[in-house]
Amino acid sequence: MVFSLFIFSSCEKNDKLDFPVFLNEITKVELERPDFKSGGKFAQIKELNKTEIIQLIQALKKAKPIGFIKFKTDFYINIKSKNIIQIDIYHLKVNGNIIKDFESDLAYKIDDLKFLKDF
Secondary structure, rough: HHHHHHHHHHHHHOOOOOOOOOOOHEEEEEEEOHHHHOOOEEEEEEOOOHHHHHHHHHEEEEEEEEOOOOOOOHHHHHHHEEOOEEEEEEEEEEOOEEEEEOOOOOEEEEOOOOOHHHO
């Protein structure tokens, strides 16, 4: 019984985006666009302000799954958070208003956010 509960909870986690939901735990959010011509170095980095972070977290909470797809990543969202126990970094891949966890092909559609479109 314990084993099946573990498997169920492990599978359930893969169906949701992984990001910190509590604003007070987030220490930094950056958008990073790699320059593929320079061997993966980042050509553009933008740190989000508090208003943008709030908008992003609200959009991620309302994200709607659209299925397992592959896409060319335009840029990454890196969310750094700190809770009582440890510091975590969450990586999301972005193409337009479609977002995926770094190690998953399950994609989610979020609301259009101006700061993501303009990056």
